[in-house]
Amino acid sequence: MSERKKTEQKIFEAATELFLEKGVDRTSVRDIAAKANINLALLNYYFRSKENLFNTIFAKLMQENSKKLIEILDSDMSLKEKIENYVVEYIDMLLENPLLVSFVMSILHRSWDEKPKMDGFNYLYSTEKFTKQLSDESRKGNIKKINPTHFFVDMLSLITFPFAIKLLIMDKAEINEREFRTFIRERKKRIPRLLINELKIKSD
Amino acid sequence: MSERKKTEQKIFEAATELFLEKGVDRTSVRDIAAKANINLALLNYYFRSKENLFNTIFAKLMQENSKKLIEILDSDMSLKEKIENYVVEYIDMLLENPLLVSFVMSILHRSWDEKPKMDGFNYLYSTEKFTKQLSDESRKGNIKKINPTHFFVDMLSLITFPFAIKLLIMDKAEINEREFRTFIRERKKRIPRLLINELKIKSD
DNA sequence: GTCTATACTCGGATAGAC
DNA sequence: GTCTATCCGAGTATAGAC
Numbered sequence: 446m447s448e449r450k451k452t453e454q455k456i457f458e459a460a461t462e463l464f465l466e467k468g469v470d471r472t473s474v475r476d477i478a479a480k481a482n483i484n485l486a487l488l489n490y491y492f493r494s495k496e497n498l499f500n501t502i503f504a505k506l507m508q509e510n511s512k513k514l515i516e517i518l519d520s521d522m523s524l525k526e527k528i529e530n531y532v533v534e535y536i537d538m539l540l541e542n543p544l545l546v547s548f549v550m551s552i553l554h555r556s557w558d559e560k561p562k563m564d565g566f567n568y569l570y571s572t573e574k575f576t577k578q579l580s581d582e583s584r585k586g587n588i589k590k591i592n593p594t595h596f597f598v599d600m601l602s603l604i605t606f607p608f609a610i611k612l613l614i615m616d617k618a619e620i621n622e623r624e625f626r627t628f629i630r631e632r633k634k635r636i637p638r639l640l641i642n643e644l645k646i647k648s649d
Numbered sequence: 650m651s652e653r654k655k656t657e658q659k660i661f662e663a664a665t666e667l668f669l670e671k672g673v674d675r676t677s678v679r680d681i682a683a684k685a686n687i688n689l690a691l692l693n694y695y696f697r698s699k700e701n702l703f704n705t706i707f708a709k710l711m712q713e714n715s716k717k718l719i720e721i722l723d724s725d726m727s728l729k730e731k732i733e734n735y736v737v738e739y740i741d742m743l744l745e746n747p748l749l750v751s752f753v754m755s756i757l758h759r760s761w762d763e764k765p766k767m768d769g770f771n772y773l774y775s776t777e778k779f780t781k782q783l784s785d786e787s788r789k790g791n792i793k794k795i796n797p798t799h800f801f802v803d804m805l806s807l808i809t810f811p812f813a814i815k816l817l818i819m820d821k822a823e824i825n826e827r828e829f830r831t832f833i834r835e836r837k838k839r840i841p842r843l844l845i846n847e848l849k850i851k852s853d
Numbered sequence: 854g855t856c857t858a859t860a861c862t863c864g865g866a867t868a869g870a871c
Numbered sequence: 872g873t874c875t876a877t878c879c880g881a882g883t884a885t886a887g888a889c
Contacts, residue, residue, distance in 0.1 A: 448854075468761065473881060486885085487855060495882065547761050554758035556816045557672060557751050566817055594822045594832070595839060602810035607802050609813070612760045613770050618798045628798070635799060639847050653872080677864055691873055693866060 453491050455481045461502055465544040469499060469551050503548050507566075510538050510545060518575045524582055524644070527575065528600070529637045535604050536633050540626060546608045553609075572597060588644040596640070603636045657695050659685045665706055669748040673703060673755050707752050711770075714742050714749060722779045728786055728848070731779065732804070733841045739808050740837050744830060750812045757813075776801060792848040800844070807840045 459481035463472040474495050478485045492498040517530045539546050552566075576593040583590045607614065607629060615625050663685035667676040678699050682689045696702035721734045743750050756770075780797040787794045811818065811833060819829050 452854080474883085475881075484856060485883090486857080489883070489885095490854075493883090550758045550761045553813050554754045557754045557813075566814075592835075594818070595835065598811050598814075598818065599807060599839075599843065601814070602806040603803060606806035606810040606813075609757045609761075609810075610770075610802075610805070614798070614802065631796075631799065635803075639803065639843065642846055643843050656872080678866085679864070688874060689865085690867075690875080694872070697866090699865065 452483065452487070456483065456488055456491055456498075457502065460498055461544070464499070464502065465547070468547060474498075499548075499551075503552065506542070506545055506548065510542060514538070515571055518572060524578055524588065525637075525641055527578070528640055532600070532604060532636045532640075533633045536629060539605070539608050540629060549605070550609060591644065596643075599643070600636070600640055603632070603639065607632065656685075656687065656691070660687065660692055660695055660702070661706065664702055665748070668703070668706065668751070672751055678702075703752075703755070707756065710746070710749055710752065714746065718742070719775055722776060728782055728792065729841075729845055731782070732844055736804070736808060736840045736844075737837045740833060743809070743812050744833060753809070754813060795848065800847075803847070804840070804844060807836070807843065811836065 456477065460472070460477045463476055463480060466472075467476075474488055475485060477498075478488045481488070488498075492501065513534050514531060517527060517534060520527065522530065572593070575597075579588070579591060579593050579596065582588045611625060614628070615621065618628070620628065660681065664676070664681045667680055667684060670676075671680075678692055679689060681702075682692045685692070692702075696705065717738050718735060721731060721738060724731065726734065776797065779801075783792070783795060783797050783800065786792045815829060818832065819825065822832070824832065
């Protein structure tokens with residue numbers, strides 16, 4: 446690896462760790478430079494801005510983690526299997542990657558107050574094949590006719606939102622971190638059941 | 650109204666308007682002071698910090714908007730009616746109050762990177778009566794046995810999350826603002842059906 | 854490519870005079 | 872209460888040496 450790459454990598458890793466530890470907003474570019482053992486000017490030389498650095502990290506994380514999800518949606522599993530696998534993989538991904546949840550929250554928040562920039566989310570929305578499957582099955586009478594957008598939004602909501610209100614859930618249900626993870630894991634069975642129930646698949 | 654109250658009120662209103670227009674993060678305390686025709690120091694005299702000002706506004710908004718929702722949950726409607734009414738009222742509330750959505754996003758985001766402070770959410774979680782009703786109906790065999798926390802999280806997720814990913818939905822489904830509102834309105838029927846379906850209420 | 858040093862802007866917060 | 876002036880931290884940028 447070239448010197449250039451090595452330095453870029455150092456900055457990248459320092460930033461990722463700090464973002465994870467302290468959150469994006471509470472991490473300053475000076476912190477990052479210090480942790481990477483370089484100076485501020487150099488950080489600016491490689492990544493023009495903190496925003497850009499963040500986006501780079503986010504995109505990479507998304508890319509790494511989305512492979513499995515895309516594969517599932519594009520596979521030739523049955524609809525039922527697809528839903529079950531997608532939900533499980535997605536939940537596991539968020540459970541194992543707190544940084545990802547934190548980043549998603551950052552993006553969602555920004556998208557409200559600022560500009561779109563939701564490119565990173567493409568991965569969870571490459572649904573052409575999945576959508577086609579829904580309409581095919583519908584035509585064959587195997588499932589109810591359904592609006593694919595609604596269905597996908599339902600699925601994403603049920604999977605993702607509980608992570609966003611983690612603290613609220615822990616507070617109100619009076620559970621700790623460990624119990625929260627158990628709660629989330631229970632949803633791996635619950636969510637597919639709910640969704641498939643809605644599709645009213647007669648048999649699989 | 651005293652002079653003190655009048656100034657406080659001016660600041661409060663200016664802040665609310667600006668937060669709505671530009672979003673919380675893109676509104677500076679100097680903007681607020683300017684709009685309220687006072688100076689920066691005075692803003693800090695009344696509200697010790699921007700954070701505190703935000704929390705005050707948020708709490709008031711929540712309090713105002715939560716009445717209907719609490720009434721529904723604490724009423725003596727049937728479970729089915731309760732769910733239907735709750736979903737409709739909640740969605741209408743978010744549709745009519747973009748500031749609220751923006752604020753909720755701010756809070757959720759902060760709760761990840763920073764500290765809890767989710768007091769404002771108490772309103773949507775005063776579920777004692779609702780929970781009791783769920784277990785009563787369950788005991789009587791009218792509905793399936795169910796974990797009330799999961800059920801409530803499902804409901805909140807399905808209602809709230811689509812607002813959080815509004816831009817993503819508009820982008821991917823290729824719809825405009827008006828069509829997004831229609832999409833959301835469709836969910837007023839969809840979500841209760843999904844939830845009630847899960848409860849498997851035999852009759853109402 | 855990497856460094857020091859320096860500086861400009863902006864936003865939040867405060868000291869101290871009136 | 873209300874003001875002016877000031878401070879501090881954070882992001883960004885750049886000049887200039889090595």
